[in-house]
Amino acid sequence: MKDDIVVVIFLILLSVVVVENAVVINLKNLDSENVSLVVNAYQKQLKVFKNNKLVHTFPVAVGKTSTKSPVGEWAIVHKDAHWGGGFGERWMGLNVPWGKYGIHGTNKPHSIGTAASHGCIRMFNRDVKKLYQWVEVGTRVKIIGPRDPIKISRFLKPKQSGQDVLLLQEKLRENGFNPGYTDGMYGGSTQEAMREFKYIYGLKDDLVANENVFYILNLTKKDG
Amino acid sequence: MGINGIKKYLIFLVLLIIIAISSAGLNYYFNYYQKDEFIIDKEAKIDPNKQYNIAYWDYPLLWGIEGDYKSFLEDKIVEFQQKYPNINISYKLLSPIEGSSALQTSLENGQPPDIYNSIWGKKLFNSKLQIPINLLTSEEEVKKYHVSASKSFYVEGKLWGLPQLIFPQLWVVNKEILEKSSLDLDVVYEQGWSWKQFIKVAHQLSNSNPQHYIIFIPDNEELLFQLLAAASGPRMISEDGQFNSERLVNTLQLLAELRESNVFPAPKEKMGQKLLSHFWQGKAGVIAPVTPWLLNSLYQQDKRYSKVSLTLLPVPVNEALDKKFLIKTTGLILFRHQDYQGDDHSKAVYKFAEFINHQQSLYLAKKLKVLPAYMPCYAKWEEEVAVSDNIKKTLLNYSQSTNDSESLSKRNSSVTVQLKEMLGQEYQNFWEKELSPQQVIDEINENLLPNDND
Numbered sequence: 001m002k003d004d005i006v007v008v009i010f011l012i013l014l015s016v017v018v019v020e021n022a023v024v025i026n027l028k029n030l031d032s033e034n035v036s037l038v039v040n041a042y043q044k045q046l047k048v049f050k051n052n053k054l055v056h057t058f059p060v061a062v063g064k065t066s067t068k069s070p071v072g073e074w075a076i077v078h079k080d081a082h083w084g085g086g087f088g089e090r091w092m093g094l095n096v097p098w099g100k101y102g103i104h105g106t107n108k109p110h111s112i113g114t115a116a117s118h119g120c121i122r123m124f125n126r127d128v129k130k131l132y133q134w135v136e137v138g139t140r141v142k143i144i145g146p147r148d149p150i151k152i153s154r155f156l157k158p159k160q161s162g163q164d165v166l167l168l169q170e171k172l173r174e175n176g177f178n179p180g181y182t183d184g185m186y187g188g189s190t191q192e193a194m195r196e197f198k199y200i201y202g203l204k205d206d207l208v209a210n211e212n213v214f215y216i217l218n219l220t221k222k223d224g
Numbered sequence: 225m226g227i228n229g230i231k232k233y234l235i236f237l238v239l240l241i242i243i244a245i246s247s248a249g250l251n252y253y254f255n256y257y258q259k260d261e262f263i264i265d266k267e268a269k270i271d272p273n274k275q276y277n278i279a280y281w282d283y284p285l286l287w288g289i290e291g292d293y294k295s296f297l298e299d300k301i302v303e304f305q306q307k308y309p310n311i312n313i314s315y316k317l318l319s320p321i322e323g324s325s326a327l328q329t330s331l332e333n334g335q336p337p338d339i340y341n342s343i344w345g346k347k348l349f350n351s352k353l354q355i356p357i358n359l360l361t362s363e364e365e366v367k368k369y370h371v372s373a374s375k376s377f378y379v380e381g382k383l384w385g386l387p388q389l390i391f392p393q394l395w396v397v398n399k400e401i402l403e404k405s406s407l408d409l410d411v412v413y414e415q416g417w418s419w420k421q422f423i424k425v426a427h428q429l430s431n432s433n434p435q436h437y438i439i440f441i442p443d444n445e446e447l448l449f450q451l452l453a454a455a456s457g458p459r460m461i462s463e464d465g466q467f468n469s470e471r472l473v474n475t476l477q478l479l480a481e482l483r484e485s486n487v488f489p490a491p492k493e494k495m496g497q498k499l500l501s502h503f504w505q506g507k508a509g510v511i512a513p514v515t516p517w518l519l520n521s522l523y524q525q526d527k528r529y530s531k532v533s534l535t536l537l538p539v540p541v542n543e544a545l546d547k548k549f550l551i552k553t554t555g556l557i558l559f560r561h562q563d564y565q566g567d568d569h570s571k572a573v574y575k576f577a578e579f580i581n582h583q584q585s586l587y588l589a590k591k592l593k594v595l596p597a598y599m600p601c602y603a604k605w606e607e608e609v610a611v612s613d614n615i616k617k618t619l620l621n622y623s624q625s626t627n628d629s630e631s632l633s634k635r636n637s638s639v640t641v642q643l644k645e646m647l648g649q650e651y652q653n654f655w656e657k658e659l660s661p662q663q664v665i666d667e668i669n670e671n672l673l674p675n676d677n678d
Contacts, residue, residue, distance in 0.1 A: 176287040196320050200287050202515040204443035204496055215500035216288065216521045 030055065032136040037103075039121050041069050041145020044113050046103070046121060048134060058131065060103075061111040061122035062145060069119050070096045071147045072166050073181040076139045078102070081132065089125040090132045094141055097161035097184045103141070104128060140181070152221050156209035161185045168209050171217040172197060262352075262560075264359040268567035272310060276572040279337040280315040280580070283323060287517050288524075289591050293317075300583050304576055311572050334562025338573040339580075341388075342557045347377050348384050355558040356382035360574040370623065373553040373597035385555040386581045387597035389589055391516060392538075392622035393450050393550040399533035401436055401509035405429060412537055413618055416548030419454075419478050422540040426487040429509045437489045438482070438510045439503070441496035442655035445648040446513040451475045452647075456544035465639050467672055469665050472647075474542060476661030479654065493655045504529045510537075516592045523593065523611070536618050549622045553597060556581050595623055643672060 030050060038047045041062040048056040063069035074094040083091030088105030105125035106112070112124055121143075123131065152164045166184035172193045173179055180189025194207045203212050214221050270276070286293045294317065301313045316337070318326055324344070330336040331350050340349075348354065357377075358366065366374055366383060373387035402409060405428040407421065429436040440447050452460070457470030482488070489495050489502065502508040504525065514522070519536075526534045538549050556577050560570060585598035590609050596602060602623070609616060650664045659667075 176284055176289075192319075197287075199320055200515065201518045201521070202441060202444045202446060202513055203499075203518075204441070210497055211501045212497065212499055215504065215525065216518070218525075 030134045032134055032139060035134055036140040037131075037135070037142070039069065039103075039141065039143045039145075041071070041115070041143060044115070046123065046131070048131070058123055058127045059113050061106065061108075061114055061116045063117050063119035064115050065146075067118045068147060069117070069121060069143050069145055070094070070099070070101050071143050071145055072096070073183055074101075074141045074143065075181070075183070076103075076135055076137055076141060079132065079135075079137060088122070088128070090128045092132065092135060095183060095185075098163060103131070152214065152219055154221075155211075156186060158186050158191050158207055165190070167219065168213075168217070169193075171219060175217065262355070262359075264355075264567045264570055268571055270308070270311070270572045270575065271568055274310060274568070276311045276569055278311060278313050278339065278573055278576055280313055280339045280576070281323070281327065281337040282315060282317055282341040283320055283343055284317045285341075285343060285588060286591055289517070289520050291591055296587060297580075300580055304579050308572075308575065311576060313576060331559070336559035336561070338559060339577045340557045340559065341554070341584075342385060343389075343554050345391075345552050345554050347555075347557075348379050349557060350559075353559050353562065354384060355560055355570060355573075356384060357386055357558065357574075358383045360558075360570065361578070365578075368599055370553075370595070370597045370599055372551060373555070376553045377555060385557045386577055387553055387555040388581050388585050389554045389592070390595035390597050390622065391552040391554065392536075392595065392619055393453070393552060394514065394519070394536040394618075395510055395512040395539060396503070396514050396519065396522060397510050397535050397537050398503065398506065398508065399535040400506065400531070401429060402535075402537075404432055404436075409535070409537070413621065416538045417540045418543045419540050420543055423478070423481065426482060426510075427485060430486045434486070435507055437495075437502060437508050438487045439489065439495050439499050439508045440512055441499060442493050443496055443652060444513055445651040446515075448475065448479075448647060448651040450513055450539045450550065451478065453550050454539050454541040454545065456542045461637070461640050461643060465637060467639070467643065467668070469668070472668070473661060473665060476654065476664055480661050483655075483658075504532055506531050512539075516594055520593060536615060538621075549624070551595075551622055555597065593619070595619055639673065643668070646671065 030048075034051045036049045036052075038049065039045070039060065039062065040047070044060055044062055046058045046060045047054055048058070074096060076092045077095045078091070078093035080091040080093075083089075083104065088107050091102055091104045093100070093102040099119065101119050101121075103121040103123065105128035106122040107125075108116070108122075109124055111117070111122060116122070150163045150167045152167065154164070156165055156168055161184050163184060165186045166182050168186075169179040169182040169184070169190055172190070173182065175197075177193040177197055178189065179193040180187065191207055194209065194213075195205060197203075197213070197216075198205050198207070201212070201216060211221065213219075282297070284293055297315055301315070304313065305311065324346075327336065327340055327349065331353055334353070336350075336353055342349075369387045370390060373390055374383060377383050377385045377387055399409065402425065405425045407417070407425045412421075426438050429438070452471050452475050455471040455474040457474065458468050460468055460471055462468060483492060489498060489507075499508070499511055503511050503522075522534060526532070541547060541550070558570075558573055558577055582598050582601070585596040586601040586604060588594075589596035589601075589605050593609060593611050593615075596605050606616070606620070609619075611619070646668055650659070650667055653659050653667075654664055
């Protein structure tokens with residue numbers, strides 16, 4: 001009887017090892033096509049999706065309360081394999097219009113799992129090396145997490161960028177329009193969404209997010 | 225009978241056969257090839273062993289309104305297919321801006337969708353490829369739709385769509401401000417009001433408080449079309465395609481009279497930008513035009529601004545007019561391909577169109593807070609629509625209406641399309657360049673091309 005139990009436990013352990021290795025082998029071969037990343041600043045995790053299926057989760061450090069990671073839908077716009085600068089291995093820069101943010105390794109591994117950075121996403125060096133191979137310039141990175149209230153102090157127009165534009169994009173999406181990625185840039189998709197918005201609400205077709213737009217979207221403009 | 229007699233008999237017989245064959249041939253030719261009119265065999269049936277593929281085009285209609293229209297459609301398609309598993313439905317939600325041109329292109333290619341939701345109110349797109357509904361349904365069935373709604377879909381004796389929604393033509397009013405005028409709002413709710421009354425009220429408002437205004441959106445020509453529908457006179461394009469300016473003259477004179485006075489905030493050509501801020505700050509007594517989506521947004525905002533008492537009034541009408549409440553109707557349009565797929569296919573299309581139309585009539589009327597055109601769902605709508613009793617009563621007044629608000633022409637001729645475009649542009653010029661009514665009329669008379677009888 002005892003022997004049977006030992007055999008069963010052995011088989012279970014063996015199968016776990018086999019499956020784990022299979023996953024590792026699979027991930028080593030993960031090509032960058034249709035890969036997307038989601039950083040959850042609440043959980044301090046970076047999740048890797050391939051064809052919308054979760055394939056791996058890494059622990060990360062995110063921005064401190066005073067320097068939160070930028071919440072939004074970004075893209076990797078720069079990759080640097082030789083980046084170091086005393087911070088850690090690899091650099092994958094994001095297209096955040098109001099600052100320099102990215103995903104990188106760290107020489108402070110104890111900070112992983114906490115809110116410790118200036119807004120960047122820190123990873124263990126061994127993890128960032130893996131991730132670096134799986135992504136390419138253009139890979140989408142969504143960051144969810146806490147955010148400071150955004151103040152709108154201007155009318156918003158095409159080609160502008162900023163957190164206020166990102167808030168406008170979020171509100172347009174909430175209301176059934178498609179502004180593209182919520183990346184804080186008033187580009188083509190956002191312009192198209194605004195054109196549809198003005199048409200649906202019977203307003204002047206000038207693509208300016210003005211007071212009428214703010215009232216409809218429940219956005220409060222604070223002069224400043 | 226001699227040989228000559230037999231010959232004569234044979235000749236007579238041959239002639240008879242030739243006549244019979246040619247008459248049958250001509251009969252067949254005229255019946256099936258030369259017939260202009262499209263017909264559907266009433267006896268045709270959906271073949272349960274055949275697969276039908278039906279394309280349905282719609283719009284994501286719940287902009288800014290709670291609800292998932294896509295899920296609603298998908299659930300209803302599943303429900304339909306449980307009963308008709310051989311009728312496959314593929315649907316597409318169009319962009320509100322690109323949708324009309326996408327339909328136009330598909331018609332030009334001879335491959336329109338089987339069903340199209342004409343939410344912007346157009347009734348007749350193409351008399352060759354559009355299927356008249358009366359070929360597919362009975363008089364009894366048509367009677368289940370609101371009489372004005374179905375009336376609005378009739379052109380030259382044919383019903384060109386399945387009526388779905390009735391949009392009451394309304395202006396939004398701050399009751400607090402309007403009550404300061406001599407206008408009896410309760411009477412207006414019940415009986416409508418005239419242009420004269422409206423002008424008087426507008427003057428009273430600005431005279432009593434220079435900070436109280438009327439705001440019209442100068443960039444939205446829908447207001448012009450509402451007033452044209454409320455004007456007296458014949459339709460602007462006659463059956464033979466001639467332009468009649470009587471309605472337009474009346475309407476522009478009304479607008480010019482208002483423009484010359486102080487009833488609008490300055491600068492008048494930009495007053496639309498202040499539409500919502502002035503309304504919620506208690507400065508605007510009347511705002512117009514208001515799309516159903518803007519109206520829904522106002523309903524939602526109403527809870528946040530306690531000092532404004534939002535109410536709805538009918539579009540005022542010309543004194544010479546006996547109609548009091550104007551409506552606009554929308555519905556589902558059915559098409560066939562250039563390469564006709566058969567009467568059984570058309571029957572399958574109608575089966576789904578009828579099903580989804582009944583479902584949408586209630587669902588969308590509740591969501592958009594307008595009236596359903598399908599009468600059997602009225603009781604449920606009254607019970608479930610989430611508006612105040614006062615607004616529900618106002619909307620229900622419109623259910624008694626027997627007037628649709630089409631003022632141009634029912635036919636979608638090129639001259640109608642052209643006039644509509646010109647009116648839109650000239651309406652904006654009227655405000656921006658301060659054109660006089662006569663200048664607008666001259667501009668139209670000069671540039672409107674004669675009817676091409678299409």
